[in-house]
Amino acid sequence: MSNSIKAINNFPFPFADDSYMYSVNIEPVTDEALFDVDEHYHTEIKERDRILKQGKQGRYLTLPHMRDAQWDALEVMMNDLATWFPESFTLTQKGDRWTWENKKLDLQDTFTFLDEATLPYEPFEYISRQVQEDIILLDQREGDLFMDAGILTFPASWSLGFDEGMRFEEFHGPVPRAHEMGVFKKAKAFLMRVEIGKPWTRLNWTMTVNRRLDTSLESYADWGIEDSTVTLENCGEKVHLRVEVQRFVRLPRSNALMFPIHTYLISLNELLLKPVWTKRLEKVLKNLPEDLVEYKGLSLYRDTVLAWLSQNEPQPELASS
Numbered sequence: 001m002s003n004s005i006k007a008i009n010n011f012p013f014p015f016a017d018d019s020y021m022y023s024v025n026i027e028p029v030t031d032e033a034l035f036d037v038d039e040h041y042h043t044e045i046k047e048r049d050r051i052l053k054q055g056k057q058g059r060y061l062t063l064p065h066m067r068d069a070q071w072d073a074l075e076v077m078m079n080d081l082a083t084w085f086p087e088s089f090t091l092t093q094k095g096d097r098w099t100w101e102n103k104k105l106d107l108q109d110t111f112t113f114l115d116e117a118t119l120p121y122e123p124f125e126y127i128s129r130q131v132q133e134d135i136i137l138l139d140q141r142e143g144d145l146f147m148d149a150g151i152l153t154f155p156a157s158w159s160l161g162f163d164e165g166m167r168f169e170e171f172h173g174p175v176p177r178a179h180e181m182g183v184f185k186k187a188k189a190f191l192m193r194v195e196i197g198k199p200w201t202r203l204n205w206t207m208t209v210n211r212r213l214d215t216s217l218e219s220y221a222d223w224g225i226e227d228s229t230v231t232l233e234n235c236g237e238k239v240h241l242r243v244e245v246q247r248f249v250r251l252p253r254s255n256a257l258m259f260p261i262h263t264y265l266i267s268l269n270e271l272l273l274k275p276v277w278t279k280r281l282e283k284v285l286k287n288l289p290e291d292l293v294e295y296k297g298l299s300l301y302r303d304t305v306l307a308w309l310s311q312n313e314p315q316p317e318l319a320s321s
């Protein structure tokens with residue numbers, strides 16, 4: 001199977017119809033891994049390490065009261081990976097002596113659960129360095145959710161440094177329309193009732209120029225300029241649909257909420273292999289209100305993308321349906 005077809009067959013296409021508006025689009029996770037391990041695993045683990053080496057400011061956060069949540073996250077993540085990808089990950093528990101094997105990274109560590117001194121990093125950093133997802137851990141108190149821990153190397157234009165310690169409606173502050181529509185009030189009430197062992201999921205989308213995962217505010221100087229480089233000639237290769245698969249998982253000891261985000265990118269050239277998706281994206285982009293175009297950072301190249309889509313016919317014969 002060619003890489004393009006593989007990419008498209010695994011892609012979580014976000015649009016159920018021809019227009020898009022914010023809503024509380026949350027679904028249960030049934031019989032599915034919480035964390036995904038795909039063909040980009042090694043590239044993305046290396047990229048995460050490169051970014052963290054430049055400095056953890058704005059990229060990694062664990063407030064002191066999140067210690068239990070860190071261990072919770074480690075436990076849930078190890079169990080999920082070992083259950084869904086047993087050929088790559090194994091967890092052996094003998095009382096509180098645990099052995100974790102990650103064959104993909106050729107790594108094996110034995111440690112004592114709840115004893116930080118037995119791991120090479122603090123627990124949340126240790127396990128997050130081994131997955132492709134960005135992860136936020138939210139403390140639940142005072143009838144609210146607080147952004148009190150996280151690892152964020154691949155964000156869509158936001159900053160963990162800026163949002164540190166904020167409440168749910170505060171860190172959603174910049175999003176247009178959704179506050180007035182009552183979306184965040186409803187979403188927060190829902191999230192606060194998520195139960196242990198019953199995770200939920202939602203998709204979020206935007207677009208990105210070049211196959212770049214790190215579009216953080218911290219690295220804006222490196223990528224901001226790229227939005228102005230899109231032309232009709234390079235559009236298919238440069239412009240990517242960017243979809244986040246987000247999960248909402250209640251953690252057992254701390255009662256914190258874990259929020260992993262897996263980001264998938266697909267170029268417009270690849271998307272052409274699915275005619276239904278290509279046509280739908282075209283209609284969504286045409287119908288997208290100006291304030292959402294602006295918020296999603298598409299202002300400089302949406303019209304070029306629409307012109308390109310109208311000139312390039314999808315190629316159904318290459319796709320598997």
Ligand code: HEM
Binds near residue numbers: 157171172175202257
């Ligand atoms: C608890 C987990 C969540 C966290 C940590 C989180 C965090 C964020 C952050 C940091 C942003 C970017 C805001 C900015 O521009 O600075 C964002 C955007 C957004 N969030 Fe959440 N969020 C969570 C859950 C949800 C849920 C459950 C919904 C359901 C409606 C939602 C809806 C949105 C929407 C609609 C946007 C705008 C995205 C876009 O148009 O590209 N979020 N979220």
